[in-house]
Amino acid sequence: MKKGWIVALLLLFVGAIGAYVWYSRLKHEAQTEGGAYDDTLKPRLEMSTIEITNMDDDVITMNVKMLIDNPLPVGFKANKLRYTVYIAKTPIIEESYAKTVEIEPGDSTFITLPMKLQNKKMMAVLNALEQKDVDSTTYGVRAAFDLDVPVLGERTFTQTFEKRLPTVYVPKIKIEDLDFGKMGLKRTDVAAKVSIENRNSFPIQFTDTHYRVSIDGKEIAEGHQPEPVLIKKQATTSVVFPVTMKPGNTLSLLPKMLFNKKDTPFLVTMQSKLIAEGGNKMLNESRMNTVVRGTLADLKKD
Numbered sequence: 001m002k003k004g005w006i007v008a009l010l011l012l013f014v015g016a017i018g019a020y021v022w023y024s025r026l027k028h029e030a031q032t033e034g035g036a037y038d039d040t041l042k043p044r045l046e047m048s049t050i051e052i053t054n055m056d057d058d059v060i061t062m063n064v065k066m067l068i069d070n071p072l073p074v075g076f077k078a079n080k081l082r083y084t085v086y087i088a089k090t091p092i093i094e095e096s097y098a099k100t101v102e103i104e105p106g107d108s109t110f111i112t113l114p115m116k117l118q119n120k121k122m123m124a125v126l127n128a129l130e131q132k133d134v135d136s137t138t139y140g141v142r143a144a145f146d147l148d149v150p151v152l153g154e155r156t157f158t159q160t161f162e163k164r165l166p167t168v169y170v171p172k173i174k175i176e177d178l179d180f181g182k183m184g185l186k187r188t189d190v191a192a193k194v195s196i197e198n199r200n201s202f203p204i205q206f207t208d209t210h211y212r213v214s215i216d217g218k219e220i221a222e223g224h225q226p227e228p229v230l231i232k233k234q235a236t237t238s239v240v241f242p243v244t245m246k247p248g249n250t251l252s253l254l255p256k257m258l259f260n261k262k263d264t265p266f267l268v269t270m271q272s273k274l275i276a277e278g279g280n281k282m283l284n285e286s287r288m289n290t291v292v293r294g295t296l297a298d299l300k301k302d
Contacts, residue, residue, distance in 0.1 A: 043076070043103070044069040045143050045159045048110065052286040055170055060117040062282070064141060068101065069108040077102045078145035078157075083113060086140040086162075088129060092121045101145065119170070129167055135201055136166050168282050169199040171206075171231060173290045175268050176238070177299045178213065190221050192241045192268060198231045204283065205230055205275040211241055214267040215296070216256060221245035228275065261296035268292045 048065040055061075064085070070076065078101045085093035093115050103109055129137055140162035147155050177193040192213060198204055207228040213221045223243035231237045256264040269291050276284040 042072075043157055044071070045141075045161060047139075047141050047161050047163055050139065050165075050282050052168075052282050055286065055288045056119075057289075057291050058119055060119060060122065060170070062115050062117065064113045064115060066111055066113060066141070066143070067108060068103060068111060070103040071106065073105050075102065075104045075107075077148045079148070081111075081113075081143060081145040083141055083143040085115060085117075086138070086142070087122065087125045088134075088137045089140070090125050092125065093117055126167065126169060130199070134167060136164055138162050139165050165282075166201055171204060171274075171288070172197040172199075173270065173292060175266075175292045175294065175299065178266065178296075190243050190245055192223075192243060194239045194241060195236050196231050196239060197236045198233060200276075200283075201233055202276060203230060203233045205277075206239075206272040206288075207275055209241070209270060209272040211243070211268060211270045213243060213245075216264050216266075257296060264296045266294055266296055266299075 044067075046067040046069070048067055050062060050064050052060060052062040081097040081101060083093075083095060083097065084091050095113075095115060097111070097113055099111075101109075101111060140160060142158070142160040144156060144158040147157060174195045174197070175192065176195050179191040179193060190213065192211065196206070205228040207226070209225040209229070211223050211225075212219055221243040222245075223241060225241055229237075229239050231239075270289070272288050272290075274283050274286050274288055
């Protein structure tokens with residue numbers, strides 16, 4: 001019986017020495033490679049891609065894909081990941097990822113962090129960068145999660161990583177005029193004259209564009225422009241979106257449209273898919289939803 005305990009202790013001792021040698025070798029390799037793991041064997045986080053999926057007037061929805069690499073001989077699990085997103089060192093998003101993250105020993109995995117960005121916060125940062133004539137900036141993520149097992153004496157792992165990318169601006173849409181053509185008994189032709197400002201250093205195409213026009217709370221027209229519309233880089237491009245409506249929807253509005261423009265509100269909603277081939281991958285294939293409000297008196301006068 002005593003001999004069995006001695007053998008077990010010897011095996012445990014040999015295993016501990018082997019683990020120490022293995023750990024020391026990996027740590028030395030990490031240091032030799034220039035500190036990919038901050039010269040220590042800890043989980044490594046790296047930002048892979050940023051994808052904007054939807055843009056509304058108030059909120060921008062996007063996904064940030066992150067790589068989590070585990071060089072350790074033991075796996076770990078984290079029940080909650082907290083993260084902060086920075087643009088030009090200014091925090092613009094603070095959220096948490098509630099799903100459990102599990103990584104096997106010596107393995108890696110990708111996770112996608114959904115984020116919602118308030119437009120006002122981002123525009124304040126972008127306007128400050130524009131005043132400094134800065135065409136690229138630093139995008140960063142600071143992530144922290146609690147591990148179910150200690151890693152080198154730590155249970156909370158925190159890492160900050162950054163990428164230098166071109167500054168991305170959301171295109172700005174302005175309704176210049178609603179041009180009512182000849183009115184008939186069966187139909188009335190309308191043209192929505194729109195200017196689209198693109199402050200980015202790359203052109204953008206608006207495609208599969210759907211739009212609706214309402215006046216004084218009544219929807220008077222809708223239309224669809226399936227073909228791509230090219231918006232030049234760092235310029236304002238004028239576009240005409242034609243729509244056709246039935247006069248029955250507008251006859252009751254004619255007095256206000258002709259004689260009370262100042263107090264007659266209009267509403268134009270647009271939904272488009274953005275194509276930024278050769279430009280910034282964040283905007284490419286994203287959806288943009290725009291709402292433009294005003295009164296008929298605000299429109300351009302010929």
